[in-house]
Structure formats: C-alpha cells, structure tokens
Amino acid sequence: MKTYHAGPRIMVDITIRRFKTKDYPYIIKLWDRAGLSYRPEGRDSLKSIKAQIDNGKTIFLVAEADNAIVGCILGTHDGRKGWINRLAVDPEIRRRHIAYQLIKEMEKEFDKLGLEVIACLIEKNNTISKNIFEKLGYEYYPVDYYSKRKSPKS
Ligand SMILES: CC(C)(COP(=O)(O)OP(=O)(O)OC[C@H]1O[C@@H](n2cnc3c(N)ncnc32)[C@H](O)[C@@H]1OP(=O)(O)O)[C@@H](O)C(=O)NCCC(=O)NCCS
Numbered sequence: 001m002k003t004y005h006a007g008p009r010i011m012v013d014i015t016i017r018r019f020k021t022k023d024y025p026y027i028i029k030l031w032d033r034a035g036l037s038y039r040p041e042g043r044d045s046l047k048s049i050k051a052q053i054d055n056g057k058t059i060f061l062v063a064e065a066d067n068a069i070v071g072c073i074l075g076t077h078d079g080r081k082g083w084i085n086r087l088a089v090d091p092e093i094r095r096r097h098i099a100y101q102l103i104k105e106m107e108k109e110f111d112k113l114g115l116e117v118i119a120c121l122i123e124k125n126n127t128i129s130k131n132i133f134e135k136l137g138y139e140y141y142p143v144d145y146y147s148k149r150k151s152p153k154s
Pocket of ligand 1: 034036086087090093095096098
C-alpha cells in the first residue's frame, strides 16, 4: 500500500471494501493527513476497532484507488440508528466525490440492516462536512453534545 499522488482534478475510480487489519497503519496515516481527530489509545486503537467489528455493531469501509487507501468511513449502530464516524478523504484527492460514495455505501449497509435513522455528529466549524450531509438529505438538529469519559483517552 502506498500514498496516493493525485494528478489533475478528474474523477478517479475507487473500490470500496471492508477494512482489513493490514490497513490500520494506512488508516492512521490517512486520518493524520486529513486532520481528523481520533482516539488512537481509545476507540480507534487496532484492538478496539477489531473488537467493535467482531461484535457486529460496526462496519468499517475503506476506499482504495491505485492501490492506495484514499478514504474511509466507520459506521456503528444500535439496531435502530446508524452513526457515521471517522469519515476522511486524503487531501491529495478531494472533491472527487469519494466522501459521497463512502457515505452512500454506508447508507446501503445500514439499509440492509433495516436501520431507520442515520446520524452524524459534525463539529460546528466543519462547513465542508455539513455541506455534504445537507446535500445528501440529512436534516440539521441544533443539539449540544455532552459526554462523560472514563479517561481522556477513551
Ligand atoms: C469532509 C471530507 C471527507 C470530504 O471529502 P471529499 O471526498 O473531498 O468530498 P466530496 O468530493 O465527496 O464532496 C462532496 C460535495 O461536498 C462539497 N464540498 C466538498 N469539499 C468542499 C470544499 N472544500 N469546499 C466547498 N464544498 C465542498 C461539494 O458540494 C462537493 O460536491 P461538488 O464537488 O460536486 O461540488 C474531506 O474534506 C475530509 O477528509 N475532511 C477532513 C476530515 C473531516 O472533516 N471529516 C468529516 C468529519 S464529520
């Protein structure tokens, strides 16, 4: 697996497939390059991701182009509602509808599970991400988010 180097801004063919353990270092690289905040010692450690996938409540998809991982999306669900998390696309290859395709693919996965609601938490200043979800028909809810963590790493 290598780092993708983009040419001119043309659409590229991607393959979307399930995450494999060997992808993990490339996913970390991708999240770093994308500037996404994640919890490497908490829910985003390899051990935790594998456990989440094994418990059947998590779907982790990666987008591959030219033998490089260029995007990913992590879906979790509770049997009724699906959550979209950790969506990222390599900065070298943005605005080619890779995020669109990843979200659409996750929606199909959630559909197969019969989920009735799909949701995504987006930071207030992440206008790009807000635009994508609005364009895809997601409705905005003016909520404030609270959480209680066992440790800052959780
Ligand atoms: C958000 C992110 C995943 C989008 O990836 P992407 O593959 O470039 O997005 P797409 O090409 O699918 O964009 C779909 C639409 O979103 C809008 N959009 C995407 N990037 C945009 C930008 N930089 N400026 C304005 N609109 C933008 C456009 O309407 C675009 O469609 P168009 O190109 O036909 O106009 C990517 O920017 C990223 O990884 N950001 C950092 C991590 C992050 O914020 N993740 C989301 C957390 S909720």
